[in-house]
Amino acid sequence: FRFHRSLQxxxxxxxxxxxxxxxxxxAFEAVIGHCAHTHRPGQAGTWIVPDMxxxxxxxxxAGHAHxxxxxxxxxxxxxxxxVQSGCMVFGESMFAHARDASKIALAALLAWxxxxxxxxxxxxxxxxxxxxMGAQPVPRSVFKHMLHIGISQPTRPWTWxxxxxxxxxxxTDGPC
Numbered sequence: 001f002r003f004h005r006s007l008q009x010x011x012x013x014x015x016x017x018x019x020x021x022x023x024x025x026x027a028f029e030a031v032i033g034h035c036a037h038t039h040r041p042g043q044a045g046t047w048i049v050p051d052m053x054x055x056x057x058x059x060x061x062a063g064h065a066h067x068x069x070x071x072x073x074x075x076x077x078x079x080x081x082x083v084q085s086g087c088m089v090f091g092e093s094m095f096a097h098a099r100d101a102s103k104i105a106l107a108a109l110l111a112w113x114x115x116x117x118x119x120x121x122x123x124x125x126x127x128x129x130x131x132x133m134g135a136q137p138v139p140r141s142v143f144k145h146m147l148h149i150g151i152s153q154p155t156r157p158w159t160w161x162x163x164x165x166x167x168x169x170x171x172t173d174g175p176c
Contacts, residue, residue: 002134021071022108024160031067031079035093070101088150090122114167116156
């Protein structure tokens with residue numbers, strides 16, 4: 001994960017002014033709704049059709065699907081949804097209605113993951129946006145190994161604390 005200086009500055013400035021709040025699972029249905037209906041340049045539609053919203057909502061109620069939410073000035077303006085199985089997290093979709101809002105949510109997810117010993121997050125898509133933040137494709141055999149290890153470990157608690165941001169500062173023990 002590359003925690004770019006510009007994103008660090010943005011987060012610090014928003015925190016300093018009290019404008020930024022990160023929440024987990026406080027508005028899951030709103031997040032998945034925004035993910036389903038946010039226009040994406042170059043895409044004619046979305047895979048998040050009503051049946052998928054219903055399925056992910058059921059997964060959320062069962063404790064397997066979660067949201068990471070970026071709130072600015074008390075308004076939900078960005079976020080992502082993910083599925084968790086054991087110690088593996090599968091990022092599903094993101095949205096942003098304000099500059100850097102989805103990047104902030106992704107950074108929060110990474111901070112949570114590092115704090116809780118989650119070593120891999122499956123992004124599923126090889127996009128320029130995710131590559132810019134450090135995502136890399138992995139060979140299928142490597143992914144299968146990561147998956148086997150990850151899902152065999154205990155599920156981590158899906159909670160947020162602003163102290164988690166500290167985990168994103170440069171580390172000496174290698175990438176998460």
